[in-house]
Amino acid sequence: MSAMLSLDRVTAGYGDTTVLFEVTLEVRRGEAVALLGRNGMGKTTTLRAITGLNPARSGTIAFKGEDITRRPPHEIARLGLGYSPEGRHLFGPLTVLQNLRIPFANKARGRLDWSAQLERVFTLFPVLAERRHQQAGSLSGGEQQMVAIARALVGGDELIVLDEPTEGIAPRVVEAIVEALGVLKAQGLTILLVEQNVRTAFAVADRGYVLEKGRIVAAGDIGDLEADSALLGRYLGVDV
Amino acid sequence: MTARRLVGAAAVAVAAALPPLLSATGSATYYEHVVVRMMLMGLYAMAWDFLNGFVGLFSFGHAAFFGAGAYVAAMLVVKGGVTSAPAGLVLGVGAAALLGLAVGFFAARVGSVAVFLVTFAFAEAMFLLVLSDPGGLTGGDNGLNGVRVAPMLGLALDDQTTLYYAVLVLLVLAYLGLSALTRTPFGRVLEGIRENEVRIRFAGYRVEAYKTVAFGVSGAVAGLAGVLTAWHEKIASPENLAWALSGDAVLYAVLGGTGTLVGPVLGASLVIAAREVLSEVFRSWLIFVGLTYVVLVFFLPQGLYPLLTGKGRRP
């Protein structure tokens, strides 16, 4: 089974600084992969390289068999890659519906049915149905995160890339999000997840990679990673 | 002595030798006139380059300072009957310096694109003000004619050749002065502001104050060019405040090389020479100015930006 998303020796950075050094990883169709590591280790840079917001300097990124290393962000998105950025970055003054409408119109208009997609989102996150006409900026943190995730899949995306989806969210809502991600996985969606919160990662992912100072230092089934407390302690600052 | 210094010294020597050489030709007066204009525009552009190349502030209203110097010098003579050259110098340069401080006060507090707008607005406001001939002081559309100053230190300044040498000396002095200024602690801070304003601010320097003073210095030098131009052309007119003149400062400095202080003089000389030659041939000189702007941005390998901020250049 060839990978849906693969990074091959990707080097990336900002300005004169290099942040990622020859990162290689892959995400297969239908699985959930976690990218772990502490702050500043290069997780967000990796996602920005994948989504095209900060293209890689060298190496290759392939999505569904196509080379997306230097494609513009909107083309990558339209190939079926959904993105939930760190900090959510919703379009605050716009309503929930309008926030969802944008990725839908860009990716799926004519191809999928708007009400069907909305139905799917509202089944996943019922609370959003009530808030659909509310300004996105006025929602609670947890609700905003739900909108962010919904944005990543409402366009009929096959791979969703989530950057810190549970950061700064109340524990109860975290549970709801983890549950929703489980549902999505069961529906066949492929997930790439960046997380500082290892517990969420372990709950959702099948496999994981650990980034340390821009390099992959560990990889494997999530169960194995979870069991390796020395690893957790060294790279993730976790006391288990 | 660096290569640039050598070239500069050679240019000064050539300039000094020109008048006697030119007197052999039939149109000595005309050529002298053009060279004086080159030097004065070079001085004016040098003032702009100090602000842009060293401090990183892009002013599009330098005509305001130039025009202030020109008009104060002219008003003194034509309206006030004061033909003392020192008075003209002190008041003209002083007025321009004060104006520089005033504009700088506002420009120092806004972002880079806003500096363009603020300086442009000031210059345009002055232009309109002068055109409207308030109190009959500025001569409106026609400007002020008949700007003749009395001899200073035994030098007859309304004799073109004498003025030629005076301008040359002042140009060299201004260059040396500005160049020395960039090497003082004050100048270092200014350069630091251009390179990394945030860091300088963190180090505790009052960035706004430094920018304001830089504007004052730049304005003063531009005003000096204005005063001398009024004496040279014997007239001050609204053209001295037109935005096209502000644009000229940019053009001369960018063409010649920003952040060098010498480059603008070169740029001014090139453009003025070209203007003299080409305006015989083409009806519209401004089209070349416009095209040059576009071409400069697109076809210079690193674009205008490294030039505009004078990175990697020293006086």
Next chain:
Amino acid sequence: MAIVLQVLNGLTIGAIYILLAAGLTIVFGLQGIINVAHGVFYMLGAYLGIGLTPTLGFPLALVVAFVVNAALGLLLEVAGIRPLVRWKRDGMQVLVVTLGIAIVASEVAKLVWGPVPRTSDIPDGLAGVITIGPIVYPTYWLFVMAFTAVLMGGLALAFHRTTLGIIVQSIALDGEVSQAMGTNAPRVNSLVFALGTGVAGVAGVLAGPILSVYPTMCFDLLMILFVVVILGGLGSLAGVVVAGVLVGQVTAFGVAYLSGTAGTILAFAAMIAVLVFRPLGLFGRAGILK
């Protein structure tokens, strides 16, 4: 009574300002660039209006002015501005390039049409005056006001009710994320740019009978437009409308009671004050100018 007339004058002038400033402010809100050549399309529209109205009639002249200036604007954006944006050049460079183009355009206009100012005739159907009680006012000027109101209303609707309009808003709010949501930002930006220049062309046709038309008009009005845009807040249509009305009033009263210069200088002073003390203007959102 005279005051009412001045207010109406101010509204008419303000209408022209609004039509022009709208394009400027939206482009700034979307791409953070200042298009100094915006006035060129206004000037072209004015000359087109003068030339085409006698043969094609006023409505058609408006349409042609829109189409021609939209097309030219698109050309400018794609050939002159998009490369600079793609190469991540400083906003100053876009400014300088558009300035150069504006200079060239006005000089060419001078060569083609001569520097002598002209005014076009008021179109036949809109000549005369309208009498409302004690107020007698030229029909055409009222038409300009009404036209602007309708057009701005349409634009506002388009931005808030249509999907494309919402996408445009999203680019202004967060260009990166919008692109990650699949928005082809370069293309949308080009279209909006062209819309702005097209509207500027229409404003030129409308202004022909009211203001004089001459090659350097593209620069003279520019400063006032900057004032309107900055007062209203960069990127804000509502701001442009409010500021346009205000500045229109200042201009009208300034010309009538002081001198044209005084009004303009007041406007400049206001702009500088806003830039220094309240860079967001009346309705501006992101701190784009710093």
